[in-house]
Amino acid sequence: xxxxxNTSAFFxxxxxxxxxxxxRILPFEGMDFAKVYKIADQQSVVGIVAAGLEYITDTKxxxxxxIPFISRxxxxxxxxxxxxxxxxxxxxxxxxxxxxxxxxxxxxIAQCYERPLWRACGDVDLLLDAENFEKAKAFLLPYATNxxxxxxxxxxxxxxxxxxxxxxxxxxxxxxMDNLIDEIQNDTIAGGNVRVWxxxxxxxxxxxxxxxIVFIFTHFLKHFYxxxxxxxxxxxxxxxxxxxxxxxxxxxxAKRLREMRLMSEWKAFAAYAVDFLGMPADAMPLYDASSxxxxxxxxxxxxxxxxxxxxxxxxxxxxxxxxFIIRKIISLGQRLGxxxxxxxxxxxxxxxxxxxxxFNGLKAAARGE
Numbered sequence: 001x002x003x004x005x006n007t008s009a010f011f012x013x014x015x016x017x018x019x020x021x022x023x024r025i026l027p028f029e030g031m032d033f034a035k036v037y038k039i040a041d042q043q044s045v046v047g048i049v050a051a052g053l054e055y056i057t058d059t060k061x062x063x064x065x066x067i068p069f070i071s072r073x074x075x076x077x078x079x080x081x082x083x084x085x086x087x088x089x090x091x092x093x094x095x096x097x098x099x100x101x102x103x104x105x106x107x108x109i110a111q112c113y114e115r116p117l118w119r120a121c122g123d124v125d126l127l128l129d130a131e132n133f134e135k136a137k138a139f140l141l142p143y144a145t146n147x148x149x150x151x152x153x154x155x156x157x158x159x160x161x162x163x164x165x166x167x168x169x170x171x172x173x174x175x176x177m178d179n180l181i182d183e184i185q186n187d188t189i190a191g192g193n194v195r196v197w198x199x200x201x202x203x204x205x206x207x208x209x210x211x212x213i214v215f216i217f218t219h220f221l222k223h224f225y226x227x228x229x230x231x232x233x234x235x236x237x238x239x240x241x242x243x244x245x246x247x248x249x250x251x252x253x254a255k256r257l258r259e260m261r262l263m264s265e266w267k268a269f270a271a272y273a274v275d276f277l278g279m280p281a282d283a284m285p286l287y288d289a290s291s292x293x294x295x296x297x298x299x300x301x302x303x304x305x306x307x308x309x310x311x312x313x314x315x316x317x318x319x320x321x322x323x324f325i326i327r328k329i330i331s332l333g334q335r336l337g338x339x340x341x342x343x344x345x346x347x348x349x350x351x352x353x354x355x356x357x358x359f360n361g362l363k364a365a366a367r368g369e
Contacts, residue, residue, distance in 0.1 A: 006035040007305070014045060015278035017052030018235060020114060024058040033065035043231040043304075046072045047118030077117040083107060086161050087124060088202040097139045101126040101205075102194065104169065104215060105236075108206040111197050112239035120232060123162040127207075129189050133167045140165075169215050171222040173353045177260045181218060184211045184256075209244040210252055216240055221265055225353055227338045229304055231277075234269065238279045245283045253285055264346055268296035276301055299345045303338075 003011075009028040013036065016023035025031065040049040050069040053061065087107060094101060104127045110116040128136055137154050140163070141147070144156035154165040168185060170178040187193050193208035207215055220233035241248070257263045266286055271293035273279035281287050335357060343350040 005029070005031050007039060010036045010039045010049065011276060013049045013052035013056075014040075014231070014235075015052070016055040017048040017050065018238065019278055019280075020051075020055065021278070022055050022057045023052060025056055025061075026058045033061065034068070037068050039305075040069075041072075044120045045232050045235060047076050047115070047120060048113075048235060051115055051118060073118055076120055080107070080110070080117040080119070080121050083121050083124070083161065084199055086158075087204065088200050090124070090158070090163070091202055091204065094136060094139065097135065099128075099132050099136045099139060101128045101132060101136065101165075102188065103127075103197075103204050103206055104166070104212075105219065107199075108197055108204065108212075109216065109236045109240060112236070112243040119236075123164050125164045125166060127166050127169065127185070127189070130167060133165060136165055169219065171218045173222060173225060173356055174260075177218060177262070180256060180260050181214070184214055187211060209240075209247055210249050213237075213240060213248065213253060214256055217266065217269075218260075218262075221262070224300075224303075225339070225342065225350075226357065227334055228307060230307075231304060234273065234277065234304075237269075238273050238277055241285065242279070242283050248285055250285045257286070261349070261352075264296075265349065267293045268300060268345060272297035272300050296345045299341075303341060 005028050009025060009031040012023050012025065012028070015021060036049070037046065040046045046069060050066075050073040053066055053069060084107060087103070091101070104125045106122055106125055107116075110119040110121070113119050126136070133154070137149075140154075140156060140158070143158060144163075146155075146157045148155040152167040152170070156163055168178075169181055171181065172178070188207045188211045193211055194205045195208055195212075197204040197206055206212065216233075216237050220229055220237060223229040223233060254263070257266050263286075267288045270279075270284045270287045271289075274281050274284055274287060275294055275297050281289070339350050339354060339357070
């Protein structure tokens with residue numbers, strides 16, 4: 001599949017930053033660093049591309065061309081440092097209140113990168129069992145603002161930081177997937193299948209590697225089917241798999257994927273990671289070099305570039321132009337359009353997930369969301 005020179009340069013620099021590999025940019029004659037920066041911003045990977053700039057071997061970029069990357073990355077580093085301090089403080093307070101939790105996604109996955117502070121940070125996501133979820137809500141409510149409460153999630157702001165408490169990490173794509181996610185969550189929390197990140201002087205508990213792989217994969221798959229998958233989420237998955245490549249129970253992973261009926265999705269995204277992101281094939285579990293998976297990867301590629309991270313590239317101006325009902329109709333049209341495109345990649349699962357996507361969309365509309 002042919003790409004314009006700026007997109008090709010972007011992926012070359014992304015691969016260099018992701019895997020600490022040398023890169024040459026002279027072959028990308030006529031590339032525009034401002035346009036490369038725009039793509040990196042849309043995909044929330046400016047820091048990774050900035051790391052890639054350090055591995056250029058054939059020329060030295062003009063300083064004014066790379067200042068936006070440097071400036072943004074310094075701000076990201078500062079924000080990550082502040083978020084890590086906030087996380088230490090929050091977890092200490094929760095433990096003093098007899099609340100025990102796991103950190104999922106975000107700052108935990110960032111530790112799989114060579115430069116964790118250069119990964120774009122987002123929210124703080126905590127996973128809790130039912131008892132600790134209720135205790136955490138009661139403890140945080142007096143300090144929280146912009147509170148949003150659902151049965152399985154509690155969202156709020158603590159100062160400038162957005163915090164999400166989760167009772168589960170359901171995909172809401174199929175009951176088959178969510179039932180296994182529940183089993184894995186039980187193994188993680190009740191079974192104590194965790195790993196530890198030493199954040200300063202604070203032990204931060206993360207899901208065990210084999211469990212975290214499923215959590216991360218099903219999370220970004222949910223965004224893929226619901227219209228907002230970006231490269232940052234796939235890069236996170238790749239770095240997790242790479243960091244723990246010698247410890248992954250591949251047989252267990254295959255069993256779980258078959259049980260959730262997600263082996264096709266795994267193999268297609270594995271091909272994407274190898275073909276477009278430079279993931280070493282021998283480090284990608286269950287990788288299949290057959291051409292059919294590369295064809296699916298190319299379709300995934302077009303979708304990711306079209307929508308951007310969390311739908312960054314979509315025209316959302318209709319939110320300001322139209323009343324609620326019209327907005328929901330437009331959103332529904334986007335979802336159905338995405339599913340039609342996805343049906344060319346995963347025909348059976350696109351149909352299998354359609355009822356859940358429609359049902360959950362109607363529930364959200366009924367709640368006024």
